[in-house]
Amino acid sequence: MRILDAARQEFGDRGFAATTVRDIARRAGVDPSLVLQHYGSKAALFTAAIQLPAGEPSEAAEHLAEVLKVRAGPLPPEMRALVRSMLTAPEASDALRGHLDERIANLAAAIGGPDAELRAAVAVSSILGLTVARHFLRLRCVSSVSDDDLVRVASRALSAGLAALPSQPNHFEAESEAPQRDDGDAG
Amino acid sequence: MRILDAARQEFGDRGFAATTVRDIARRAGVDPSLVLQHYGSKAALFTAAIQLPAGEPSEAAEHLAEVLKVRAGPLPPEMRALVRSMLTAPEASDALRGHLDERIANLAAAIGGPDAELRAAVAVSSILGLTVARHFLRLRCVSSVSDDDLVRVASRALSAGLAALPSQPNHFEAESEAPQRDDGDAG
């Protein structure tokens, strides 16, 4: 597991292409050839490194607030590695697409109404954008704000987008665990 | 300009690291050494390739609908190259961060109210996420939908997020050019 952890770190820091097998071996404190004896190739190691723990999305997808909270805090290494390479490594692109498509389908079923799938996709894409802006691009306002503040503001935006039609019931805010006190803290 | 165009295409397709000078030269129909004689180095060529045409953002940033519409259609090559490498090339990361920070600042000034900058940042990040999902990740629902439908649904979500507090005036939807008829086309 030491090699796999090192791989996730390196892939998460610099992406698939820029990470060398020697980098991973150095961080793991072993010989480069050992890495390939264990995983066969750099690509196979990458595939192993970006595997997400299953089960999580299907349960929590209806509660977008959960996902948002998770994305506000520090990213798990495998997710970090996956997102880092999603634009340049087809393997990562495919894996993330599958992950998000599943999450969108669940969310769409939960919210219902016209354009449910599209509205769900917009919400999930927005969280992806926030994740990128916060943890990778380090966009000034998004990366410096506290987890709570980000979740609070983004929650409002996402719930509004999911509801879309004012007459529609708002599953997102309704099923959020804490009732989010509306103290007008404007400072 | 033929070399620069080829560079934008290649960088936009595979990212900075995976694109070789020889690839660019081949697409431009010239010798690899000519590429470097013109631009000095691969990194310098990349910097030139991701330069965005200036002026656009400052005027249109207040009207987020414009930006969204632009992002729904095909991306200009330099923007495509920039976004493709934003997670793996520091040069691209810095350039895009600067671009988005400026846009956020303009938008924040336009909407005002509490958390203006954060709400603006959330909206801009959401558009970034939509751009990635549509043009790069090719997320099923987001990439297959028509430009108009995407703009319609995403506009509602973004405007709601920007307003945030129900009593707040909604600059985003108010300044949108077309009044967006609400025909209940649920098919």
Add this chain to the structure above:
DNA sequence: ACATTTGCTCAACACCTGTTGAGCAATCGG
């Protein structure tokens, strides 16, 4: 105690990368 398997390292290969400098054809100044 010995043979065998295992876990690991060392050294090297073949390939591809960015980059450079010599050379060639054409254009231009006089």
Add this chain to the structure above:
DNA sequence: CCGATTGCTCAACAGGTGTTGAGCAAATGT
């Protein structure tokens, strides 16, 4: 019509890459 500058290609280099196979040391089985 000649010399010089330009625009380009050819060939090569030095360095880094993924990957491989030989070898070594410790553990294991009997």
